[in-house]
Amino acid sequence: MNQRQKFTRNFSIIAHVDHGKSTLADRLLEIGLVTDQRTKKDQILDSMDIERERGITIKANNASFDYLAKDGNLYHLNLIDTPGHVDFTYEVSRSLAACEGVLLIVDASQGVEAQTLANLYLAMELDLRIIPVINKIDLPSADIDKCKLMIEESLGLDPDEAIPISAKTGLNVKDVLEAICYLIPEPKGDIDKPLKALIYDSFFDTYMGVVAKLRVFDGKLKKGDVIHMMNIGRQFPVTEVGVNRLTMVSMDGLQAGDVGYVVAGMKKMGDAKTGDTVTLANNQTDSIVHGFKDAKPMVFAGLFPINGEDFDAFVDAIEKLKLNDSALTFERENSVALGFGFRVGYLGLLHMEIVQERLEREFNLDLITTAPSVKFRITNTKGEVYEIDNPSKWPETITIDKSEEPYVKATIIAPDHYVGNIMSLVIEKRGIHMDTVYLSKDKVQLTYELPLAELIFEFYDKLKSHTKGYASLDYEEIGYRESKLVKMDILVNAEPVDALSSIVHKSKAEDRGRIIIEKLKDLIPRHQFMIPLQAAIGAKVVARESISALRKNVTAKCYGGDISRKKKLLEKQKEGKKRMKQIGSVEIPQEAFLSILKTGD
Structure with missing residues (x-):
């Protein structure tokens, strides 16, 4: 093993959303002198504006820096940042595959949360060295002793190893760097073996084409080599290799244990598939790198441009976005109500937003x-x-023998006095209670099996309001179960509106239909004729409302006189409205679609 490998440390930071991963990364990079007063900014590894505004990390990012430890050695540290939100678990899994150790952050005021546990299990599966870090100790509500107890009891880690820090003020952050140097093992790997490297991420650059981010496990890679992608079976000549020190720094070569990037004239994102194994064309390794999970879309929705003439620009935009979001899937779709668009597959509701x-x-x-x-x-x-x-695409009811829907295992962690509220919410959402575990004397972990369709339908918002924002949620797919599913159509003036159709559980159809119908009644303007609004399952109408017609007061000119005169005029008006209804069409304003679809109703 050479000197460089001996003093290299590859680590990642994992935690629940908003426990301070990006802030700690900022402090570490400041100490590593990668950022100075000119380049310093908060959440420096969050490259997108949207990440900075919402305070969340979406894309896994990385940065390399050097640190002179107390033992006098200079260590090369490779930090791979990860997102915390449940929708982006696939980003976390591939970041961890490139590391030997992780910093597991626990918020001193909130303790262990659902995604803390989920990410811990991911790290344990990959057999990584886990260092617990207690962050936000500068807060008045911080309780370090309680956190240490939870780290021991619910995470099963050594509480004496936990490092109390404040990433915001920089307090004790140097202790974290020392722990990384001493506790995380050096990367294994043989520099003399054939090249074996994992692509853990890639992005598109206008000038260089596709840039693949690599973790090298064996061998070495330099400019001029011809690389072979083992999964797709294609070869490319390397034009540049280097490391990311917030800006890309070109180097002579990468070797076993290094984390860096490679540019090799790849034009399409499919050329550098995340999770692919890279080797040399003339000296190939005999095994691929395992431990990568493919991203699977969980939620599907139609996406349409409001102005039909924007469709070409929309096609161009979604294809470009796919270049740096490998989890996005889409296919063309045509809707009578909304025109041309795409059916898009997302990882979850946050990803969709x-x-x-x-x-x-x-x-x-x-x-x-x-x-x-x-x-x-x-x-x-x-x-x-x-x-x-x-x-x-839902078939006729007569042709269906069995319908199934995906279920998830949902883990909810909340203060114990909200358990009643959570249970009533989950029962309403057709959930099955599996397990209750007390993580501390006042914090409880509830496990449920729940239909995914119910989870994406306002579940998270209701959970937050039922628990005053204290509950945290994590979920994983557990397969399909048989269920009584029906297709519910919304008919406006006896015409089905395809954009408002949905597949629902039979027991929920009536309520869901009534909500949509009542909303439409408020949103569709009155026409010259009466408009019936119906929610129907097959031929059976489960909810109905009517929008009354605009009417002129035809009897205004009759002063007194015989009632039959008034009746005659009203009958004449009624006939006219009937004829109008046969030839009239109802214009549904875009706002009606927007407000119905926004709430998920």
């Missing part, structure tokens, strides 16, 4: 999203099984 916001900001588009749905599974009477992510 972020994608729409990025498309609107970065490409100056106005977009509308249809109600989110999940991927259902149908077995027809012939025994054929197929998956449906779009209500418009």
